Amino acid sequence: MSEMEGGPKIQDLDDLEDRLTVFESVVEELRAEHLVLSQLEMFMNQYILLEDAIYQGAEFLNISLRYDEDRSKLEELSEKYSLLTADYQDSWSDQYWSIYEYIRSGYKKDKKEKGKNDIIKEVSELQDLAIEMNKKDVKIGEGKNEKKALKEVDELAKQYDSSTLLQSSACIDEEKKKQSCCHRCCKKCSVF
Incomplete structure (x- = not known):
């Protein structure tokens, strides 16, 4: 698995738990009312980077963990992540979704060639x-x-x-x- 764009790979459960804690704080920031568009874009960028890091880290740990105790902790963290993203994304407005998709696509809309x-x-x-x-x-x-x-x-x-x-x-x-x-x-x- 290659290095992620968002930073170093998650190597163990503690890394995953730390990223999940930061992810929760970003979600709380995004839930704040009256965010300026630049703030919304900044937090959404962080959200996407953490979302990818957590997902890839969970996949990596699922393959590499050997002990049942560690696997059960991974399941707890994965469930927490799933609930957090599902509950939060269900409440998104159209503006949030458009910014999410815009950032997720890598700002490709700005790179349109002019005729x-x-x-x-x-x-x-x-x-x-x-x-x-x-x-x-x-x-x-x-x-x-x-x-x-x-x-x-x-x-x-x-x-x-x-x-x-x-x-x-x-x-x-x-x-x-x-x-x-x-x-x-x-x-x-x-x-x-």
């Missing part, structure tokens, strides 16, 4: 934001370099497929035309 259309849309939104910022700067009287923000956005956009304001707006206009098509036989959309 060309996503990048064009982001660049367009940034350019719109830069234009709005320039308008506000002019209204406030800070219009010394009113096109600076727009130029910065354009430079960043060039890193993504050499997009410019004209190319982005042309792609967006083309998408709008496709969406606003009448879907009738006409020369504009040439559906039929």
Whole structure:
């Protein structure tokens, strides 16, 4: 069995019992009302690491223990763990489950690759934001370099497929035309 991500492997019943005690305290923290999202995520991360460590430790000890006395203690600890997780998870809200699944999946949702259309849309939104910022700067009287923000956005956009304001707006206009098509036989959309 390899090393766990959450720390060293559980080697004996005392290690398992210690982890179970810490696990109980994390459950109590998670049961607290009005947790900030960052706290919830932190405690849920600890919960998952301990959950995995306890589960893997119990499996390891089940194979390696030789004495009946030790096996009965392992059964007691396993039952305590099962009751604790089952009772607690039954009371979880949708938010708790979504955070649990998000962390359990390894934050994979954040690693989604962006397609060309996503990048064009982001660049367009940034350019719109830069234009709005320039308008506000002019209204406030800070219009010394009113096109600076727009130029910065354009430079960043060039890193993504050499997009410019004209190319982005042309792609967006083309998408709008496709969406606003009448879907009738006409020369504009040439559906039929």
